[in-house]
Amino acid sequence: MTEKDFIPQQFSKNIEKGEVTWQSPSNIALVKYWGKKENQIPANPSVSFTLNNCKTTTSLEFQKKSEKTETFDFELYFEGKKKEDFKPKIQQFFERIEKYCPFLKDYYFKIYTENSFPHSSGIASSASGMSALALCVMSLEKELGSNQVDNEDFFYKKASFLARLGSGSACRSLEGELIEWGEHKNIPDSSDLFGIKYPFEIDxxxxxxxxxxxxxxxxxxxxxxxxxxxxxxxxxxxxxxxxxxxxxxxxxxxxxxxxxxxxxxxxxxxxxxxxxxxxxxxxxxxxxxxxxxxxxxxxxxxxxxxxxxxxxxxxxxxxxxxxxxxxxxxxxxxxxxxxxxxxxxxxxxxxxxxxxxxxxxxxxxx
The missing domain is CATH 3.30.70.890 (GHMP kinase, C-terminal domain)
Known part of the structure; x- marks a missing residue:
């Protein structure tokens, strides 16, 4: 697959408002990804265990604007409190994924997120956080009747692709139990664009x-x-x-x-x-x-x-x-x-x- 495959061709529904919630885990890399190229492309492949208890829960409330604007409009609440210092990272994420989610400027969003573990302490909170938000965005895309998203495999591939643009390791936080990310000649279907379930035998x-x-x-x-x-x-x-x-x-x-x-x-x-x-x-x-x-x-x-x-x-x-x-x-x-x-x-x-x-x-x- 290429990046072009993740650009939606058409939407069949008009959704005025709604809310969706996803719970996404952290992960711990066994082979480490360290170093990246442009557009969050890894310099080397990695493989990780998906964790079970260290999770981020994110709710995305969306309300359609009366008129589309040229700005991303959202409020962000972390553990119940408005968190202005988190907003630049979400702004950057929306800017990176707009090409693949062209409906983002049509809506006003409220994002509520919380972790089951300490933030910014080396437990990959950005991985679980960005993957949860990417899944919420994909659920909205599905509600809008995107012609591709009904396919579950495509849904998770694109969610992983989007999550990667927020935080590289986030693309390994959608599925379990072992996830590989990064092109590797001996791993079929491996890609720099998204994580895949480890395809070989696991004891x-x-x-x-x-x-x-x-x-x-x-x-x-x-x-x-x-x-x-x-x-x-x-x-x-x-x-x-x-x-x-x-x-x-x-x-x-x-x-x-x-x-x-x-x-x-x-x-x-x-x-x-x-x-x-x-x-x-x-x-x-x-x-x-x-x-x-x-x-x-x-x-x-x-x-x-x-x-x-x-x-x-x-x-x-x-x-x-x-x-x-x-x-x-x-x-x-x-x-x-x-x-x-x-x-x-x-x-x-x-x-x-x-x-x-x-x-x-x-x-x-x-």
Whole structure:
């Protein structure tokens, strides 16, 4: 598919007003996307677990204007309060997707959104937030009688395509359980334009994988992901890093099929450390991990060596640690977390999550 396939040809209905709500999850990348080209095109492919409990719920109220204007008109409420500082990102999102959603200037919108987890703390709140909003926009397009959107596969592809234009990793937050994004020669139908469900065999151990997120630092990151991505332009190690991502995706095909946890751990932890190595070796360089992040990593290594339990870590673009482990070891790993790792979390806080099925439309109670 090309970008032109997402430009609607005609609408058959006139909708005056309405409301739609979607709940969309965050995701945690196993092979990391770091670096992008123009129009939110990834410099390398990635694959992620869709999460179940870390979600954004977004409602879109729409009222047709008496006359179409040349502006996007909307109000934004985050967790019940007007949030003016979020508006520029939504404005930019609408500007980027107008070509593919030409009805946006026909309506006045009220956007209500809330997270089940801390905003801007490295749990990909932009991924769940932008994917939820993209799904709401697609539901409006469907109500308007777009000639293409009745096809469910197309609906999700275009929603993923739109979400990517708001936040790259958002295109991986619509479906579950494993989502791949970015063109890769050995993954059929992979695309830089949208995420796809991982097309190969997945061992059952990965379908219930646990992710306990240790909140080391809930504050706003000192350097945004957008800035970090841009610093990959001209990065001295960028070419090798992008090749590494392709290679690791190839290696994971056998890992996902066989349930080889030893190899899974080696790839996932290497990817996490490589991501932060790219940050520390960019120009200008920066560090998002904290001393307690390193303490937790070392504790996990010591625990794994002592118990032989296949528990590992990954990191997103922040200080928080995602502790990954099979469901069969949940009780022992949670005991370890409570006894030895919670002390390194801000206010002792952590979130228990698990691989999930993807976004859901919220149907109003009758």
């Amino acid at each position: 059952k151990v990965f379908k219930t994988f646990q992710d306990t997120i240790l909140l080391v630092d809930k504050g706003q990151k000192q350097v945004s992901s957008s800035v970090g991505h841009n610093l990959m332009h001209g990065h001295p190690f960028a070419k090798n890093r992008f090749a590494q991502a392709h290679s690791n995706l190839d290696k994971l095909k056998e890992v996902f099929a066989s349930g080889n946890l030893e190899e899974f751990i080696a790839i996932v932890e290497s990817e996490a450390l490589t991501l932060h190595a790219m940050m520390m070796s960019s120009n200008p360089y920066f560090i998002l991990i904290k001393p307690n992040t390193l303490e937790i990593i070392n504790k996990i290594w010591e625990f794994r060596e002592a118990t032989k339990i296949p528990v590992c870590f990954t990191l997103d673009a922040g200080a928080n640690v995602h502790v990954l482990y099979p469901e069969a070891h949940k009780a022992k790993v949670l005991e370890f977390i409570k006894n030895e790792l919670v002390a390194y979390c801000e206010k002792g806080q952590y979130i228990c999550d698990v691989v999930g099925k993807g976004a859901e439309k919220v149907v109003p109670a009758q």
